Amino acid sequence: MKIEGKVIKYGNNVNTDEIIPAKYLNISDPELLGKYCFSGLDKNFIEKVNQGRNIIVAGDNFGCGSSREHAAVSIKASGIKCIIAESFARIFFRNSINIGLPIVELKYATEKISFDDELKIDFDNGKIENITKKEFYDIVPFPIFMKKIIDAGGLIQYLKTHRR
Amino acid sequence: MVKQTITEKIIAKHCRKKEVNPGEFVESDVDIALSNDITSPLTINQFKLLNKKIFNRNKIVIVLDHFVPNKDIASAEQCKMVREFAKKNNLKYFFDGATAGIEHALLPEQGLILPGYVVIGADSHTCTYGALGCFSTGVGSTDLACVWATGKIWLRVPESIKFIYYGKLNKWVYGKDLILYTIGKIGVNGANYKSMEFTGEVIQRLSIADRFTICNMAIESGAKSGIIEPDEITFNYIMQIKNKKNVIDKQLWADLKSDKDAEYSKIIEINCNEIEPIVALPHLPSNITSVNKLRKKIWVDQVVIGSCTNGRLEDLRIASKVLKGRKVNSNVRLLIFPATPTIYKQALKEGLIDIFINSGGIICPPTCGPCLGGHLGILAKGEKCIATTNRNFVGRMGHLESEIYLANPAVAAASAISGYITEPE
Numbered sequence: 056m057k058i059e060g061k062v063i064k065y066g067n068n069v070n071t072d073e074i075i076p077a078k079y080l081n082i083s084d085p086e087l088l089g090k091y092c093f094s095g096l097d098k099n100f101i102e103k104v105n106q107g108r109n110i111i112v113a114g115d116n117f118g119c120g121s122s123r124e125h126a127a128v129s130i131k132a133s134g135i136k137c138i139i140a141e142s143f144a145r146i147f148f149r150n151s152i153n154i155g156l157p158i159v160e161l162k163y164a165t166e167k168i169s170f171d172d173e174l175k176i177d178f179d180n181g182k183i184e185n186i187t188k189k190e191f192y193d194i195v196p197f198p199i200f201m202k203k204i205i206d207a208g209g210l211i212q213y214l215k216t217h218r219r
Numbered sequence: 220m221v222k223q224t225i226t227e228k229i230i231a232k233h234c235r236k237k238e239v240n241p242g243e244f245v246e247s248d249v250d251i252a253l254s255n256d257i258t259s260p261l262t263i264n265q266f267k268l269l270n271k272k273i274f275n276r277n278k279i280v281i282v283l284d285h286f287v288p289n290k291d292i293a294s295a296e297q298c299k300m301v302r303e304f305a306k307k308n309n310l311k312y313f314f315d316g317a318t319a320g321i322e323h324a325l326l327p328e329q330g331l332i333l334p335g336y337v338v339i340g341a342d343s344h345t346c347t348y349g350a351l352g353c354f355s356t357g358v359g360s361t362d363l364a365c366v367w368a369t370g371k372i373w374l375r376v377p378e379s380i381k382f383i384y385y386g387k388l389n390k391w392v393y394g395k396d397l398i399l400y401t402i403g404k405i406g407v408n409g410a411n412y413k414s415m416e417f418t419g420e421v422i423q424r425l426s427i428a429d430r431f432t433i434c435n436m437a438i439e440s441g442a443k444s445g446i447i448e449p450d451e452i453t454f455n456y457i458m459q460i461k462n463k464k465n466v467i468d469k470q471l472w473a474d475l476k477s478d479k480d481a482e483y484s485k486i487i488e489i490n491c492n493e494i495e496p497i498v499a500l501p502h503l504p505s506n507i508t509s510v511n512k513l514r515k516k517i518w519v520d521q522v523v524i525g526s527c528t529n530g531r532l533e534d535l536r537i538a539s540k541v542l543k544g545r546k547v548n549s550n551v552r553l554l555i556f557p558a559t560p561t562i563y564k565q566a567l568k569e570g571l572i573d574i575f576i577n578s579g580g581i582i583c584p585p586t587c588g589p590c591l592g593g594h595l596g597i598l599a600k601g602e603k604c605i606a607t608t609n610r611n612f613v614g615r616m617g618h619l620e621s622e623i624y625l626a627n628p629a630v631a632a633a634s635a636i637s638g639y640i641t642e643p644e
Contacts, residue, residue: 150359
């Protein structure tokens with residue numbers, strides 16, 4: 056799997072209330088959730104995505120707080136193709152894998168990568184190419200157990216194919 | 220045999236292994252699978268894709284507690300959908316209308332949680348049940364849908380951090396202050412993916428209510444779970460649950476202890492003598508200070524006493540002690556949410572509700588209320604609120620330019636009287 060795109064950047068401890076405020080939790084339609092994505096943190100998020108940026112880069116503990124899967128769902132529906140963070144909060148991490156939203160851990164991501172940088176993420180070879188800065192970064196590989204879920208396209212698909 | 224923590228022992232038992240090790244991926248049996256009115260709709264949608272039957276109608280628990288009584292048409296539709304699912308699948312434990320309350324206060328009260336259980340909930344504060352000696356953790360809706368179908372969940376066995384609380388509690392210091400102090404010490408990701416094991420003489424003396432408060436906020440340090448070894452206090456708590464239908468297994472409970480030489484990724488000692496009533500300033504639970512160290516008066520517009528963190532009877536008793544015979548400041552709206560109908564009734568019986576109404580408080584139904592910015596007490600631009608809840612993220616309770624301060628029920632009640640954040644006299 057390869058993903059190419061430009062970067063939207065945030066800091067540490069981005070929480071799920073910022074990604075999708077609770078007032079929108081009466082919605083379960085992914086497309087509609089996508090429209091309110093990041094409305095608790097960045098009013099211009101959707102505009103930034105519409106201008107062709109489709110990779111989020113962030114610091115530590117991305118997705119902390121509530122277990123609301125709406126957060127991962129809304130990011131995926133907004134048009135974001137991948138999240139690179141220095142670390143992820145654990146429930147958000149599981150949710151992203153489970154719904155097939157690619158996420159990558161990269162130490163010092165916010166130091167290495169700038170807003171609007173153009174990246175090429177190569178999951179199979181474990182590399183990120185920063186085209187703008189002409190740099191390469193190694194990706195922390197997923198455990199085999201998780202890779203199987205990702206390869207299946209999410210937990211639902213994994214269970215459908217791996218169980219009677 | 221390898222020395223094990225209580226968390227490792229519970230997980231090992233649920234995957235029928237003699238032992239498990241931190242970092243190991245396992246598939247664990249689930250005793251209780253919990254969800255609510257905002258996480259169940261996504262779970263139902265994902266569950267339908269699986270095209271399977273539910274694994275056990277007695278082990279799937281749903282509580283409608285977030286946007287109820289329904290705040291708008293969309294939340295009414297969500298509850299309707301969940302209600303229909305619960306009926307169709309004949310769920311034994313579906314809490315709706317007058318039987319519902321805040322899930323993490325309700326389930327233990329109903330005798331649905333016992334020491335040694337593995338509890339998986341589509342709600343981040345599912346870690347609350349560690350207070351009874353359970354391994355309990357929050358997940359998203361897709362994970363829960365798969366639990367509904369299989370009765371199992373994949374887990375990475377967490378490393379444990381041992382917290383040892385020693386010394387004596389100062390006046391007006393409660394479980395809330397201990398956990399806020401701890402989060403302040405290790406940060407909002409200080410226990411990421413790990414289990415927080417709370418131990419020490421102070422924990423051993425704490426009531427179950429205070430233990431619930433502590434384990435409830437383990438997630439605010441990023442922890443997978445929080446846990447306290449069950450003891451005589453736990454046993455007595457379970458024994459007094461009226462409609463408990465489960466056999467008490469004292470022998471099993473006796474084994475629910477960490478081995479003496481069990482391995483921890485860290486051991487942190489906390490001197491409780493140093494802890495004074497604490498307030499977490501906006502916008503992170505780790506942003507703490509002692510109330511008496513606040514340099515200037517922070518005037519508040521609203522005070523909230525309630526939530527899965529601090530809406531229990533003991534919390535209401537503490538608040539009533541401070542409020543009795545006093546009046547809420549005329550610039551403040553005091554909202555009180557008894558966490559369950561049983562707590563509400565008992566508070567009435569003990570005269571607490573009278574005290575609250577006489578002092579100028581507003582009694583709200585047993586729901587999550589404004590804690591997550593759903594309804595019943597949303598903040599306007601620039602407004603400030605001190606709350607006994609668990610998160611003070613930007614905009615969590617309303618407008619993005621509003622502010623939330625977290626504290627224990629005594630500090631919240633005292634602040635309602637004075638109009639600014641303060642300790643009780």
